[in-house]
Amino acid sequence: MQVWLDNRDNFTELSNYGLDSIDCIIKSIEQPNETDIPNIISNGNSIIKDDEVIGQIININGSEGQDIARSLVGSVNWLLLEFEDWSMIPIENIIAACTGSPTKIAALIRTPAEAQGAAFALEIGVDALVIRPEQQMIDSATIAKSQRGEIVEPINDVEDNEIIELQPLLITNIESGGISDRYCIDLTSLLEIGEGMLIGSSSSCMVLIHGETLASEYVPSRPFRVNAGPPHAYIVMADRTTKYLSELKAGDEVLIVSDSQNCKSATIGRLKIERRPMLLFSFKNTNDKESQVFTQQAETVRLVTSQRKLIAVTDLTIGEQILGWSSRDARHIGVAVPSEVVER
Numbered sequence: 001m002q003v004w005l006d007n008r009d010n011f012t013e014l015s016n017y018g019l020d021s022i023d024c025i026i027k028s029i030e031q032p033n034e035t036d037i038p039n040i041i042s043n044g045n046s047i048i049k050d051d052e053v054i055g056q057i058i059n060i061n062g063s064e065g066q067d068i069a070r071s072l073v074g075s076v077n078w079l080l081l082e083f084e085d086w087s088m089i090p091i092e093n094i095i096a097a098c099t100g101s102p103t104k105i106a107a108l109i110r111t112p113a114e115a116q117g118a119a120f121a122l123e124i125g126v127d128a129l130v131i132r133p134e135q136q137m138i139d140s141a142t143i144a145k146s147q148r149g150e151i152v153e154p155i156n157d158v159e160d161n162e163i164i165e166l167q168p169l170l171i172t173n174i175e176s177g178g179i180s181d182r183y184c185i186d187l188t189s190l191l192e193i194g195e196g197m198l199i200g201s202s203s204s205c206m207v208l209i210h211g212e213t214l215a216s217e218y219v220p221s222r223p224f225r226v227n228a229g230p231p232h233a234y235i236v237m238a239d240r241t242t243k244y245l246s247e248l249k250a251g252d253e254v255l256i257v258s259d260s261q262n263c264k265s266a267t268i269g270r271l272k273i274e275r276r277p278m279l280l281f282s283f284k285n286t287n288d289k290e291s292q293v294f295t296q297q298a299e300t301v302r303l304v305t306s307q308r309k310l311i312a313v314t315d316l317t318i319g320e321q322i323l324g325w326s327s328r329d330a331r332h333i334g335v336a337v338p339s340e341v342v343e344r
Contacts, residue, residue, distance in 0.1 A: 004024045040054070078104050104127035106126060119144035166261050172283055174282075174318060177278030180229075181273055184227050187266045191256065193310075194258045195256050197226045198235065202234070205327075209293075228245055230245070249268070
């Protein structure tokens with residue numbers, strides 16, 4: 001993490017300050033170069049280094065500023081965030097949006113508490129703390145930089161691959177899940193046998209819920225449908241982010257996964273929400289991580305066993321293994337971030 005000194009509004013001599021920890025000095029375009037420290041020139045909303053535009057200054061004064069910053073992710077080297085009213089939530093949201101992209105974040109801070117908050121937001125932190133030429137702020141930023149040390153590189157997750165590596169999940173408990181609002185996800189395209197969606201109560205450990213591609217004695221097949229579960233459950237979207245089922249809407253693109261681990265996207269045409277009795281399944285992945293999934297108590301809801309066979313949730317027993325997916329990353333607003341979170 002870097003420390004930048006913001007001297008745009010201060011034309012005083014900087015030699016009175018301890019600048020050993022300063023990586024760059026931000027100046028207005030008309031200010032002279034007074035030190036050997038690299039300069040970043042502020043010109044309007046652009047920041048320039050060595051005569052090259054390296055980023056944009058974004059004023060975060062509400063959701064509009066946050067949306068502008070997120071829209072620039074991937075197209076600029078740096079986003080310099082300024083705040084009318086300091087808030088951690090936009091910083092966290094923009095850090096999550098920048099994860100896996102080349103865009104770095106610099107945040108203008110005004111207090112020691114803000115330095116700590118920005119340096120460790122989402123356990124990742126910003127890439128640069130921007131401070132005024134005040135000794136207290138220089139000291140606070142230096143301490144935060146020392147505490148942060150080197151950021152561990154983000155984990156390359158299986159979500160970035162063309163296939164998703166499924167793994168066996170061991171059923172450890174089955175019990176009644178009460179009555180719930182149950183979401184059926186109806187697609188604008190048809191599913192094949194073996195295909196379904198990744199769904200679960202944890203964003204980092206989900207089961208493969210199979211589509212209703214098989215007819216039963218009492219109901220015909222619905223090969224466009226996955227009976228997904230209650231509103232709190234996560235689902236993996238086509239762009240490998242996650243959403244809650246309650247956030248889905250017609251037109252959203254979801255990820256379809258087959259028992260052979262191949263992936264494709266599909267468009268939601270409708271959500272069908274009804275009150276239904278549920279089952280609660282607890283399971284462990286291959287690393288003994290525990291998680292749960294709620295499903296409707298119905299023979300038409302099927303999971304996939306580790307032998308690639310379909311099994312109705314009403315026929316599952318403790319000790320059986322079903323196919324699912326796990327990730328080491330946490331999630332922030334659906335985006336994978338390399339930090340820790342406990343879901344239980």
